Amino acid sequence: MRPLRVLPEHRALPPGILPPGTDPAGAVVAALEARRRPLPARLVASALWPGEAAGWVPSPAIRASLLAHALALGAGLAAPQHWPGLAGLLLGNHALLGFGMRPRSALLGPNLTRLPPARDPLPRPVALTFDDGPDPAVTPRVLDLLDRHGARASFFVLGHLAERHPGLVREIRARGHSVENHTHAHPLSFGCWGPGAMRREIARAQAAIAAACGEAPRFFRPPAGIRNPLLDPVLWQAGLRLVTWTRRGYDTVCPRPERVIARLAAGLDAGDILVLHDRPSPRGTPALAVLPALLETFARRGLTAVSLRQAVPRDA
Numbered sequence: 001m002r003p004l005r006v007l008p009e010h011r012a013l014p015p016g017i018l019p020p021g022t023d024p025a026g027a028v029v030a031a032l033e034a035r036r037r038p039l040p041a042r043l044v045a046s047a048l049w050p051g052e053a054a055g056w057v058p059s060p061a062i063r064a065s066l067l068a069h070a071l072a073l074g075a076g077l078a079a080p081q082h083w084p085g086l087a088g089l090l091l092g093n094h095a096l097l098g099f100g101m102r103p104r105s106a107l108l109g110p111n112l113t114r115l116p117p118a119r120d121p122l123p124r125p126v127a128l129t130f131d132d133g134p135d136p137a138v139t140p141r142v143l144d145l146l147d148r149h150g151a152r153a154s155f156f157v158l159g160h161l162a163e164r165h166p167g168l169v170r171e172i173r174a175r176g177h178s179v180e181n182h183t184h185a186h187p188l189s190f191g192c193w194g195p196g197a198m199r200r201e202i203a204r205a206q207a208a209i210a211a212a213c214g215e216a217p218r219f220f221r222p223p224a225g226i227r228n229p230l231l232d233p234v235l236w237q238a239g240l241r242l243v244t245w246t247r248r249g250y251d252t253v254c255p256r257p258e259r260v261i262a263r264l265a266a267g268l269d270a271g272d273i274l275v276l277h278d279r280p281s282p283r284g285t286p287a288l289a290v291l292p293a294l295l296e297t298f299a300r301r302g303l304t305a306v307s308l309r310q311a312v313p314r315d316a
């Protein structure tokens with residue numbers, strides 16, 4: 001295990017705040033939350049990803065976009081008659097950024113859509129993820145089904161639901177699964193937000209989850225997977241890594257479990273990241289009907305359901 005980097009902020013905490021055996025990141029966040037201080041994102045980042053503290057590196061598309069804006073501004077000021085052409089250039093640039101906002105795109109920064117190659121003997125891992133919970137009517141039944149098949153999973157929970165059902169969040173963690181960040185209130189306009197609003201939304205969920213289970217999330221998934229062109233530096237600062245999926249079942253909009261499982265099982269292979277939802281939807285809860293058949297499919301194909309924390313080392 002890599003050593004935790006100690007910052008001045010850590011030293012300023014009162015003695016005894018990190019008892020032996022406690023997860024340092026979760027303890028720091030929970031302690032700060034208990035003292036009603038605003039969550040300093042840099043503290044979380046340095047505690048979670050000590051190796052990534054060197055600085056945020058923009059993706060080539062972001063660098064090209066920043067350069068295009070600077071050049072257009074300079075050229076527009078020097079030769080105002082060219083503004084219409086320059087505006088067209090910037091419009092094209094924004095269309096490219098919009099293309100990069102698609103859930104599985106890595107144009108705007110790193111995006112985990114498949115598991116990295118396994119380093120230790122995890123036999124043919126596949127990551128099952130659940131979004132939008134925890135829900136008292138659904139999540140316990142999902143946990144029982146996972147237990148029955150010896151499966152591990154990752155739950156991308158909402159901060160406001162973690163505040164309402166902290167016992168469920170603790171239960172998810174206690175049964176060996178990982179709890180990750182899916183924003184505080186699931187705002188569908190998240191893709192259009194500014195960096196400050198995103199930072200507050202993510203930090204609020206981070207604090208709520210850490211306060212519920214004593215461990216801060218390491219992964220983030222935006223609502224509907226729609227990423228924001230300005231999201232990457234915010235995630236770097238919060239010590240989080242973006243995860244979307246290899247394929248999703250559309251279980252919240254499709255009332256027919258057999259169609260959901262057909263989508264998830266088509267081409268299913270080791271390294272895949274799959275998405276279901278542990279919340280009721282107006283069309284019922286197909287995830288509960290799908291899960292037993294899906295877990296049996298894993299067994300037939302020699303796949304092992306693992307959590308993201310099991311499958312993704314911090315430096316992968």
Ligand SMILES: [Zn+2]
Pocket residue numbers: 131132182186222223224
């Ligand atoms: Zn969601």
